[in-house]
Amino acid sequence: MTDFNYDTIKSDLNRDEILSRMQDTLSDYRYTHCLRVEKVCRGLAAEYDGDVARAGLAGLLHDYAKERSDQEFIDVIKNNDLDPKLLNYNNAVWHGIVGAEIIKDELGIYDEDVLNAVRRHTVGSTNMTQVDKCVFVGDFIEPERDFPGINEARNYAKKSLDSAVAFELKHSLQHLVSKNREIYPETFISYNYWITKGDL
Ligand SMILES: [Fe+2]
Ligand SMILES: [Fe+2]
Known part of the structure; x- marks a missing residue:
């Protein structure tokens, strides 16, 4: 893969510097998952004529x-005045929504398209952009x-990103219900919105 150029993305660090931070803070298991998601996201973005650099960076950073x-998450929610709810x-919800704040603080990445894709990768959103969808789906497959x-x-x-998003939301809800999870x-x-958009 070529073109890891983040010039259009507001970031203090280049990819190598980001990778080295990730290796310091993540297990090998999670780090290699993030690299695989980055690759799938770049592929999906390329296939659907999207923003390969943003989809890739958001995929890399999603976890x-x-x-x-x-x-740590509780402290960030309180200190950054995030929604007290x-x-x-x-962790399942926090690592996306609150994780985006940690990425800003620690990596100096302020690109809202990238940060939103990280925020939305756990629960989805009715406002998902193509970058969001690439990360949501890339993480799943x-x-x-x-x-x-x-x-x-x-x-x-x-077939289509919308269909893949709809399927993932349906599958995730079924899974959470079957495990008696909140x-x-x-x-x-997100499910109610995307189930009418995807072609399942
Ligand atoms: Fe995640
Ligand atoms: Fe993940």
Whole structure:
């Protein structure tokens, strides 16, 4: 892969510097997942004539904060005046929405298109841009993913990003319900919106 040029993206660091920070703060397991998601996101963006650089960078960074402590997220929610309702949730929601604040603080990346894709990768949104969709789907179908429905998910990604987003939201809701897990309201809102847009 070539063209890791982030010149149009407001960032204090180049890719090599970002990779070195990620290696310092993430397990190998998570770091290599992020590299695979970056690659899939760049491929999806290229396939759908999108923003390859932003989709790739957002894919690379989507789980940047995933391994932080609950206390760190709680501190960031309070110190950055984020929605206090976020305190009712957990890492699954925090690492996207709150993780974007940590990325700004630690990496000096202020590109809102990239940050929004990180924020939205866990719960989706009715306002998903193409970059958001690439990350949402790329995280779900990266090559090491293996779960019942993965082939369907990959096929939908070839058909259209909207269909892949709709399938992922449906699959994730079904999974959360089956595990008796809490569901962030935005996930329902995203599902209701995208299920009418995708062609499942
Ligand atoms: Fe994630
Ligand atoms: Fe991920």
